[in-house]
Amino acid sequence: MKHFISVNDADVEGLIQSALTYKSHPLKDNHLGTGKRIGLLFLNPSMRTRLSTQVAASNLGMESIVFNVGQEGWALEFEDHVIMNGTTVEHVKDAAPVLGQYFDIIGLRTFPSLQNKEKDYSDAYIQAFVRYCGKPVVSLESATLHPLQSLTDLMTVKETFAEKRKPKIVLTWAPHVKALPQCVANSFAQWINAWGEADFVITHPAGYELDPSFTNGGTILTSQEQALKEADFVYVKNWSSYTDYGNVSGDDASWMLTNKKMAATNNAKVMHCLPVRRNVELSDEILDGVNSLVTKQAGNRVWAAQAVLSEILKPM
Ligand code: CP
Numbered sequence: 001m002k003h004f005i006s007v008n009d010a011d012v013e014g015l016i017q018s019a020l021t022y023k024s025h026p027l028k029d030n031h032l033g034t035g036k037r038i039g040l041l042f043l044n045p046s047m048r049t050r051l052s053t054q055v056a057a058s059n060l061g062m063e064s065i066v067f068n069v070g071q072e073g074w075a076l077e078f079e080d081h082v083i084m085n086g087t088t089v090e091h092v093k094d095a096a097p098v099l100g101q102y103f104d105i106i107g108l109r110t111f112p113s114l115q116n117k118e119k120d121y122s123d124a125y126i127q128a129f130v131r132y133c134g135k136p137v138v139s140l141e142s143a144t145l146h147p148l149q150s151l152t153d154l155m156t157v158k159e160t161f162a163e164k165r166k167p168k169i170v171l172t173w174a175p176h177v178k179a180l181p182q183c184v185a186n187s188f189a190q191w192i193n194a195w196g197e198a199d200f201v202i203t204h205p206a207g208y209e210l211d212p213s214f215t216n217g218g219t220i221l222t223s224q225e226q227a228l229k230e231a232d233f234v235y236v237k238n239w240s241s242y243t244d245y246g247n248v249s250g251d252d253a254s255w256m257l258t259n260k261k262m263a264a265t266n267n268a269k270v271m272h273c274l275p276v277r278r279n280v281e282l283s284d285e286i287l288d289g290v291n292s293l294v295t296k297q298a299g300n301r302v303w304a305a306q307a308v309l310s311e312i313l314k315p316m
Contacts, residue, residue, distance in 0.1 A: 026306075029310055031061050036316065171203070175253050270292050
């Protein structure tokens with residue numbers, strides 16, 4: 001594996017199996033990364049992605065260094081041919097090749113502006129690092145996708161569902177107090193569709209349709225009640241509008257999942273990538289209930305990251 005930016009870089013089933021193996025045997029490859037170093041660059045905040053990737057690197061015998069670019073570094077410029085007389089101090093063309101000399105692998109987290117759809121969906125920040133740093137790049141969440149989260153999510157489904165049939169997995173939109181990116185939902189849809197091992201349904205209020213290039217293959221319903229019927233897993237996530245880009249249309253509090261709504265499911269497990277706003281996106285009764293997978297899911301971030309890093313390290 002050269003880079004890890006989307007499902008197109010991945011052998012989905014192979015990575016799921018590798019992540020499950022690392023969960024059982026965390027230190028089985030603890031010399032694979034000896035003498036290697038990963039730089040984890042954050043233009044935006046993180047808890048799980050940052051720490052789970054550091055733990056994964058440590059389990060592989062690899063050094064990790066975190067750089068909070070957004071808070072501690074020079075403000076980076078990503079536009080080509082711009083006259084840099086504004087707030088940005090250093091061009092990515094100059095910074096990325098320097099970072100490529102310090103590190104063997106570079107991880108990058110960026111968020112979208114939610115102002116300019118075309119620019120956000122070009123994933124220009126990640127692509128600039130791929131172009132200029134000269135080393136493998138791992139997405140720690142980009143403007144459009146969150147592949148480490150999606151691999152974790154599929155691993156969590158796989159280890160939880162023991163029946164010999166495809167699970168019904170419902171991705172449901174949830175309310176939120178602010179406009180959030182579409183990347184977790186895009187990525188989840190992209191990975192589930194590529195995996196092909198689930199009956200996949202997406203439900204959201206009208207106006208929250210996702211980019212069809214990620215959702216094609218799933219059933220899309222605007223009735224949450226209908227979507228939840230016989231679900232084995234319910235993945236809860238808010239996202240802002242893709243069509244009316246970055247906007248939210250007001251009060252949709254009725255979309256918050258409750259135990260009453262869950263009665264229509266097949267005793268479904270509930271997933272969320274975290275962080276979650278309690279009693280806005282998801283109710284206490286669901287998060288604290290026996291069917292919540294959110295803590296297990298977040299714990300699995302280590303094994304997903306370890307599976308990805310090991311695939312990049314093997315040919316080095
Ligand atoms: N789910 C997730 O990416 O969490 P963090 O933002 O804390 O990394």
